[in-house]
Amino acid sequence: MTKKDNYHMDPETFRTQAYAAIDWIVDYMKNIEDYPVLSSVKPGDIRKQLPDAAPEKGEEFEAMLKDVNDIVMPGITHWQSPNFFAYFPGNSSGPAILGEILSASLSVQGMLWATSPACTEVETQVMDWLVGMLGLPKKFRSDTDGGGVIQHSASDATLCALLAAREKFSDGKVNKAGGRGNLVAYTSAQAHSSIEKGCMIAGIGTDNLRLIEVDDLFRMRPEVLDAQIQKDIEAGLTPFFVCTCVGTTSTLALDQVAEMAKVTRKHGLWLHVDAAMAGPAAICPEYRFINEGVEDADSYTFNPHKWLFTNFDCNAFFVADRAALINALSILPEYLKNEATNAGAVFDYRDWHIPLGRRFRALKLWFVIRHYGIEGLQHHIRKHVSMAQQFKRWVQDSEVFELVVDNPLNLICFRHSNGDEASEKILQAVNDSGEAYLTHTKLDGRYTLRLAVGQTHTEMEHVEKVWRLLNDEANRI
Numbered sequence: 305m306t307k308k309d310n311y312h313m314d315p316e317t318f319r320t321q322a323y324a325a326i327d328w329i330v331d332y333m334k335n336i337e338d339y340p341v342l343s344s345v346k347p348g349d350i351r352k353q354l355p356d357a358a359p360e361k362g363e364e365f366e367a368m369l370k371d372v373n374d375i376v377m378p379g380i381t382h383w384q385s386p387n388f389f390a391y392f393p394g395n396s397s398g399p400a401i402l403g404e405i406l407s408a409s410l411s412v413q414g415m416l417w418a419t420s421p422a423c424t425e426v427e428t429q430v431m432d433w434l435v436g437m438l439g440l441p442k443k444f445r446s447d448t449d450g451g452g453v454i455q456h457s458a459s460d461a462t463l464c465a466l467l468a469a470r471e472k473f474s475d476g477k478v479n480k481a482g483g484r485g486n487l488v489a490y491t492s493a494q495a496h497s498s499i500e501k502g503c504m505i506a507g508i509g510t511d512n513l514r515l516i517e518v519d520d521l522f523r524m525r526p527e528v529l530d531a532q533i534q535k536d537i538e539a540g541l542t543p544f545f546v547c548t549c550v551g552t553t554s555t556l557a558l559d560q561v562a563e564m565a566k567v568t569r570k571h572g573l574w575l576h577v578d579a580a581m582a583g584p585a586a587i588c589p590e591y592r593f594i595n596e597g598v599e600d601a602d603s604y605t606f607n608p609h610k611w612l613f614t615n616f617d618c619n620a621f622f623v624a625d626r627a628a629l630i631n632a633l634s635i636l637p638e639y640l641k642n643e644a645t646n647a648g649a650v651f652d653y654r655d656w657h658i659p660l661g662r663r664f665r666a667l668k669l670w671f672v673i674r675h676y677g678i679e680g681l682q683h684h685i686r687k688h689v690s691m692a693q694q695f696k697r698w699v700q701d702s703e704v705f706e707l708v709v710d711n712p713l714n715l716i717c718f719r720h721s722n723g724d725e726a727s728e729k730i731l732q733a734v735n736d737s738g739e740a741y742l743t744h745t746k747l748d749g750r751y752t753l754r755l756a757v758g759q760t761h762t763e764m765e766h767v768e769k770v771w772r773l774l775n776d777e778a779n780r781i
């Protein structure tokens with residue numbers, strides 16, 4: 305048996321296979337509504353169809369694509385379906401996919417400016433664009449003391465904010481000597497679990513994270529925050545970090561950032577704003593009220609990979625004082641020293657996040673913004689909100705469903721008036737039908753349905769359909 309001396313895919317074969325892959329993608333886009341939205345496979349169903357060991361001999365691309373159709377697709381929940389209303393959107397788009405393909409082809413490491421200058425500079429510029437597009441404070445721009453950086457996820461962004469604040473409030477001592485367990489962080493009782501996880505990883509400890517009570521709109525209560533901080537100071541602890549939520553995960557509740565800022569300013573703490581999901585709404589001037597008070601924040605994050613047509617992963621993270629961030633995360637071994645870095649003339653984004661290596665994610669975001677333009681993005685965000693608001697009015701006028709929270713954006717929380725069992729049964733039946741997919745939460749101990757409108761190709765007909773399905777099921781019980 306002779307072995308080949310080159311096993312690589314040659315460029316012309318790649319061209320042919322790439323066209324086949326693109327054809328596959330376009331067919332998927334066109335036929336996406338033929339698939340049941342929620343995958344119904346059981347644990348292990350996919351794995352048992354795969355060989356026990358890796359192939360000894362290389363295989364043809366056609367065989368791989370066939371297995372994607374036969375084995376993988378039944379195990380896919382179709383987040384890109386216009387009938388996907390679960391959790392939060394994770395929307396994508398043509399220009400994002402094209403950017404992703406080019407980025408994969410370049411496969412650069414953007415850890416330093418010097419390791420691929422365009423990877424850093426396009427990112428810096430696009431992040432500055434976002435500051436303008438969302439009406440964020442100028443202090444988040446790179447030509448001030450601040451700046452923006454793309455992170456893997458909102459969880460990473462919040463962790464970085466925690467680390468920057470931790471070093472600032474310990475005079476840089478925790479990095480060197482380890483923590484003493486006296487730093488205390490605060491967030492809403494409705495905050496995302498990533499804040500708690502960040503406190504675990506940053507060595508703050510979950511015992512030192514205070515979950516602050518919310519009001520009847522599920523917003524963190526500023527006076528409770530203030531009182532808790534006071535109490536911790538009196539106990540000899542060091543309050544240092546407040547994470548406020550613009551759009552909580554359960555209900556998209558909008559904390560009053562300006563009120564939070566008053567409290568954090570009074571006590572001199574770091575204010576981080578988690579706008580992971582709701583952030584893109586601010587592209588439309590009429591929804592910019594959600595960011596009132598962000599001028600006083602030290603850091604801000606949102607996810608273009610949720611509701612800005614940019615496929616996962618792409619998180620935007622901004623700080624007002626980049627020195628605080630870099631101070632917490634910078635490390636310069638000999639093998640990474642170079643002229644541009646030494647001269648302080650460039651950003652080296654490896655100092656702005658946890659890993660060393662980083663890929664060229666700015667490319668897809670750049671493509672998305674250039675394809676849609678601000679006008680196009682506004683159009684689609686507006687449309688999502690208006691469809692959700694239409695759904696909200698149907699719920700308000702309904703005899704069987706009731707609205708749980710009145711949210712002005714694109715997440716509607718509602719339930720059946722007969723209670724938990726009815727709501728749960730209806731949700732199950734709609735999801736089992738494969739025609740649409742919604743998820744639930746518990747609010748004040750009660751089972752609550754959530755409808756998140758934000759998929760790229762969701763139109764009014766899809767929202768009408770899910771409303772019809774919900775009512776059909778309600779009539780059956």
Ligand SMILES: *Cc1c(COP(=O)(O)O)cnc(C)c1O
Pocket residue numbers: 392456457458459460496498549551552553578579580581607619
């Ligand atoms: C989705 C979400 C997160 C977590 O986002 P990842 O990017 O998956 O880490 C954090 N906070 C809020 C408010 C979210 O909606």
